[in-house]
Amino acid sequence: MKQRKQSFYNSIAGYLFVLPMLLTTMLLTIIPIFLSGIISFTDWNFITGLGNIHFIGFGNYEELFKDEHFWRAMTNNLTMILTVPFSMIIALVLAVLIDRMTYFKSFFKVIYFMPFISSFVAVSLLWRVLYHPTSGPINGFLKSIGIANPPLWLADPKYALIAVMIIMVWTGLGFNMILFIAGLQGIPKDLYEAADMDGASKFRQFMNITIPMLSPTIFFLLITGVIGSFKVFDLVMVLTEGGPAGSTSVIVHYLYEVAFVNLRSGYASAIGIVLLFSLIIVTVVQWFGQKKWVNY
């Protein structure tokens, strides 16, 4: 009897504790994602009110499939995934050096972490000036070392995406590095001692001990990094607004434009749903892939 009463009390207490969080998540995420799904089958424009809703079946999705702008944004997003392994490799090298071979560790951690705490708006405004094609410091430097015609960076459709990707690596590096350092500190030292006794070179130790022991961290960074690369909105919005000539357009920015500039709620919702499913697919693929190479 006392037991029953206890478990009843626990249930009430439990629900009360999680209730505020459930309510906000419900209101802000769960209900909206279902609404998004429904709206994506309509040609609705939210200015006109609920009366003007027409269901058009898969019309939005068919249009999306043929939408050049959408595919360009998708291609750009897929290209941006490249920043993830790139920044992870640099971060891993830095992490090993900082963890094993330097003085003033925490000082370095702070330095590399700085871009991570700065807002994308500030970072974008700063880099816009640094990249300035004629008088910016980057091209000033390139000219001074003898490159007569340096790229125009953000003004050149051929280089704009690379310019954005450089900033992405710069901002994400610190986060990756901190996680790698934490991972490195979790590797038992005696593994290396044993390898030393067997006469394994430092490089072999790195490949056969460090990398496998870090594989859960690598996997985590890969998943969050890839998802994060699909969500770069602030950077693109402030830096280029998708230009020049759509060369830096990404899905989330296109979605924003369709929803709040062109006011096509239905079409924008369809983009959102496709984005969600893309993320799910990418994550599921990585999840199944992990069994091949991640050691726990």
Added chain:
Amino acid sequence: MQPIRVNRVLVTVLMAFAGIFFIMPFLWMLSASFKPELDVMKYPIQWIPETWRAIENYREVMFGTVPFGLYYWNSIKVTLATTAFSLTISSMAAYGFSKIAFKGRDFLFLVVLATFMIPSQAVLVPQFIIYRWFGLFDSHIGLMLLGASGVLGTFMLRQFFMGINNEIIESARMDGANHWSIFCKIAIPLVMPGLATYMILRFIWTWNDYQGPLVFLRSENLYTIQLGIRKFSDMHGEFYSLMMAGTVIAIFPLLLIFIFGQKYVIAGVASGSVKG
């Protein structure tokens, strides 16, 4: 005291070079904000300004045509409230999900975790409509609510709560304490480091949020600092020295918080569950 090793010193020096290269953009920004406009784009770069115009630049930004002071105040208000709100909601939920055994707990937690996958942009349109219906659009309250749900905070703090020994909770229950007072008097003090980490991260993310205010605010007197510097750059786009001064002002509070709280930020990020 270990003897100083030569190659360790060498790598330190090498890393220092790489590090300087890495923070060069920030140094450039700071130096540009102290200069008269004509010197900003000079090459070779004058890292230490020849002519100083620091006070004039910053005064013009803070008290010039764009009401930066107001935007600053708005940001402080929204950020503090969101952080407090989110911290309360998340720590309560985290306690519930880790320390109280109730029916359907694991299922609910799974649902909450699944919402992680949903990109914020995918729900922008319905959120916008819901906000209009509830009168939350174009208000600071709406903005505070936006950052408050804190699925991430719940997940992170849950890890910390799980580190508390269950026997402590059990024996307090035996002594007749209810969950609320255990939560307030026993559990919270034990997870202070976790709370500090999440508080700092939430502060940084809210302060830096651009998409939220961009979509959910319209009135210029409600603008936060991120919208403010964007507007400022649209108006003064050619005045790079002023733009950089505005950027420095926007980053400054975070820098302070980060320098004092870096132990917690780095520990929290390293706990492997966080991404902004």
